[in-house]
Amino acid sequence: MSNQNDDSLIHSDDPRHPANLICTLCEQFFHNNWCTGTGGGISMKHPTTNHYYLAPSGVQKEQMKPEDIFVMDSQTLEYLRVPPKYKPSACTPLFLACYKKRNAGGIIHTHSQNADVCSLIFKDQLKIANIEQIKAIPSGNIDPTTGKDISLSFFDTLSIPIIENVAHEEDLIDSLNDVLDKNPHTCAVIVRRHGIFVWGPTIDKAKIYNEAIDYLMELAIKMYQLGIPTTCGIGEEKNYLK
Ligand SMILES: CSC[C@@H](O)[C@@H](O)C(=O)COP(=O)(O)O
Numbered sequence: 001m002s003n004q005n006d007d008s009l010i011h012s013d014d015p016r017h018p019a020n021l022i023c024t025l026c027e028q029f030f031h032n033n034w035c036t037g038t039g040g041g042i043s044m045k046h047p048t049t050n051h052y053y054l055a056p057s058g059v060q061k062e063q064m065k066p067e068d069i070f071v072m073d074s075q076t077l078e079y080l081r082v083p084p085k086y087k088p089s090a091c092t093p094l095f096l097a098c099y100k101k102r103n104a105g106g107i108i109h110t111h112s113q114n115a116d117v118c119s120l121i122f123k124d125q126l127k128i129a130n131i132e133q134i135k136a137i138p139s140g141n142i143d144p145t146t147g148k149d150i151s152l153s154f155f156d157t158l159s160i161p162i163i164e165n166v167a168h169e170e171d172l173i174d175s176l177n178d179v180l181d182k183n184p185h186t187c188a189v190i191v192r193r194h195g196i197f198v199w200g201p202t203i204d205k206a207k208i209y210n211e212a213i214d215y216l217m218e219l220a221i222k223m224y225q226l227g228i229p230t231t232c233g234i235g236e237e238k239n240y241l242k
């Protein structure tokens with residue numbers, strides 16, 4: 001067993017060090033109403049050591065300090081650092097599933113109200129098409145020459161699967177694993193009446209995807225309220241406007 005209070009894992013002057021960046025992002029997300037009342041969370045992989053950095057459970061996420069962060073070995077899944085007074089986030093098994101099945105570099109879980117309302121409007125999938133902001137989302141396909149992710153185009157439809165909520169967040173693991181297997185291209189999963197999980201190859205990409213998806217979820221709600229189908233073709237909106 002390693003020294004679980006090894007503070008060298010979380011002390012850095014670099015604002016982009018995972019222990020610092022997780023705190024900064026959680027504070028930003030609090031101000032977006034995404035991580036209030038202790039809800040939501042973040043994990044990211046250290047870009048050089050590959051250790052997983054995880055926020056603790058049940059804390060006001062915007063007040064977190066680097067000393068509050070858990071650190072896990074990505075190979076053995078052994079905790080390398082356990083902050084004395086905290087327990088691991090209920091999101092931990094779900095974040096680990098995204099690392100394992102998607103090779104994620106960062107995962108964001110928010111309690112966005114836009115996700116909650118979309119989960120009440122849409123049944124199994126949120127779908128929205130022909131909106132410029134869709135271009136910020138990866139298609140899940142890789143360009144064979146550059147090896148880079150190909151983004152969705154303006155003419156594509158974004159689909160995000162929706163799973164049912166359960167009483168305890170960690171018990172979402174079976175349905176999350178299932179939906180990841182059945183939707184190999186998705187970078188996000190909505191949990192009905194709960195929120196959303198978004199991941200990317202880096203925490204920066206996960207942040208971009210999360211912001212773009214939240215914008216699109218808000219837009220989908222507005223289109224629904226106007227009676228415009230979120231997948232309506234370009235120019236077809238005139239058939240729905242009163
Ligand atoms: C408002 S309680 C929310 C939790 O049950 C859970 O859904 C959540 O997002 C955060 O879990 P946590 O264990 O605090 O990291």
Ligand SMILES: [Zn+2]
Pocket residue numbers: 039040109110111169194195
């Ligand atoms: Zn949650």
